[in-house]
Amino acid sequence: MENKIAVIYKSKYGATKRYAGWIALKLDADLYEVSDIRRKDLKAYDTIIYGGPIYIGKIKGIKFIINNYEYIKDKKVSVFMVGMREFDEDYINSILENNIPKEVINNIKTFYFRGKMNYQELSLKDKILMTGLRVSISNKKQSDISNDEKMILEVIDKPIDYIDKKSIDILLNNVSSNG
Structure with missing residues (x-):
């Protein structure tokens, strides 16, 4: 059975877009800017990967995953964040807790990548x-x-x-x- 994958991203200055592009290429996935995909499009995918930059403590565009979680909760969902800070588990956990409801966090995989400025x-x-x-x-x-x-x-x-x-x-x- 084929695993159909969507990589969805929101980027402010290009770092997240770059990571999303690399991920989509390596996984032979469909790539979407978050404004170019709709809830109905998600049905076609087994795996959803969302990427957004951390900007003033918020993961840009994460509302798309939260607002559509009921429709994707039975799929494999991963979220990657892009920020400037060195990896710090406490910092990452606080970003996640402040941006994503606990029931969503508990059912997705999360990743942190460093960006550029x-x-x-x-x-x-x-x-x-x-x-x-x-x-x-x-x-x-x-x-x-x-x-x-x-x-x-x-x-x-x-x-x-x-x-x-x-x-x-x-x-x-x-x-x-x-x-």
């Missing part, structure tokens, strides 16, 4: 947010600044790219072993 490519709103964040971090004692905060201070002067194609292997293996 180029200050020059940011929208005006995001540049203002980053500048405010930078000011608040700059006011801290040097010894109190975390690695993630140091990255925020650096990104304004030089783009940072943590995208790693190999990081999708864990998701690919999970889908393959269950498919």
Whole structure:
């Protein structure tokens, strides 16, 4: 029996789209931007993979999975998030708890991949947010600044790219072993 797979994503600056494209290619899956797929389209798939960037503590576009969960709960569902922070299990768990209801979290597989940031490519709103964040971090004692905060201070002067194609292997293996 063939495992028909849909990879659905929401991307803000391109990192999530890149991961989604790689995943779809490796799994021979159909690829959709979240605005291009409807609930009725989900019936055709055995496996649904959703990817979204973490933006101000929210997984962009995750409402699509939550709002359609009743229609996909009997399918294999995975969610990958893309963020700038180093992997931190407590941070990832808090993002999940604040974005996805517990009954959904308990029935899906979740993955975290690191993204990229180029200050020059940011929208005006995001540049203002980053500048405010930078000011608040700059006011801290040097010894109190975390690695993630140091990255925020650096990104304004030089783009940072943590995208790693190999990081999708864990998701690919999970889908393959269950498919």
